[in-house]
């Protein structure tokens with residue numbers, strides 16, 4: 001029985017300059033699970049995450065644990081939605097510590113500290129606290145982007161292609177961190193991912209998008225690997 005707690009989207013639509021990109025998306029990302037969204041390039045995966053994060057105007061509704069969320073990135077962040085964008089968006093001239101502190105903006109003053117478990121999850125960030133974000137490798141920047149999102153103690157973590165441009169040993173490490181966050185049981189994770197095997201290995205639920213519509217939405221244990229692969233790559 002899936003946990004009814006989590007993030008639900010109903011009939012989400014999104015337009016760019018009058019051109020419809022998302023055509024009424026429904027999804028539920030349960031707390032304590034990884035919901036993986038896959039699909040071809042340009043099919044609307046990033047747009048969907050931006051809509052959920054309040055980064056782009058959308059139609060439809062988004063609820064978190066049954067409460068309807070307001071529009072807008074700041075209010076969604078305050079409600080517990082954290083977004084790790086494609087390309088990471090690290091501030092290159094700020095140090096690792098300063099990049100992490102960017103996450104403080106949506107925390108009460110008394111909560112403005114980096115939880116110590118962040119450095120347990122990403123020991124390299126502890127070693128590199130004083131280094132500039134721009135001096136980090138791609139894999140280190142990805143770890144910093146996820147850590148910055150975790151600083152806000154989110155209820156929902158939206159991850160856009162965290163393995164893009166990253167070497168295989170770091171991909172495996174990032175996979176272990178994402179699985180570990182899921183296993184804590186208190187967060188709904190939505191993962192947009194192009195690497196099929198990575199997604200297949202991590203996901204509890206798989207959603208295939210095509211041309212801005214959900215064409216498959218299935219628990220991983222019930223999914224047909226070949227059918228899913230066809231959905232997201234042909």
Ligand SMILES: Nc1ncnc2c1ncn2[C@@H]1O[C@H](COP(=O)(O)OP(=O)(O)OP(=O)(O)O)[C@@H](O)[C@H]1O
Nearest residue numbers: 016017021039040041042043044045046047048086
């Ligand atoms: N700011 C924008 N203005 C206009 N069109 C856009 C904008 N951003 C994306 N698009 C278009 O919207 C469609 C969906 O793009 P989106 O980036 O959401 O897809 P995606 O599935 O994440 O692709 P990718 O895997 O390449 O990142 C594409 O046709 C893209 O060209």
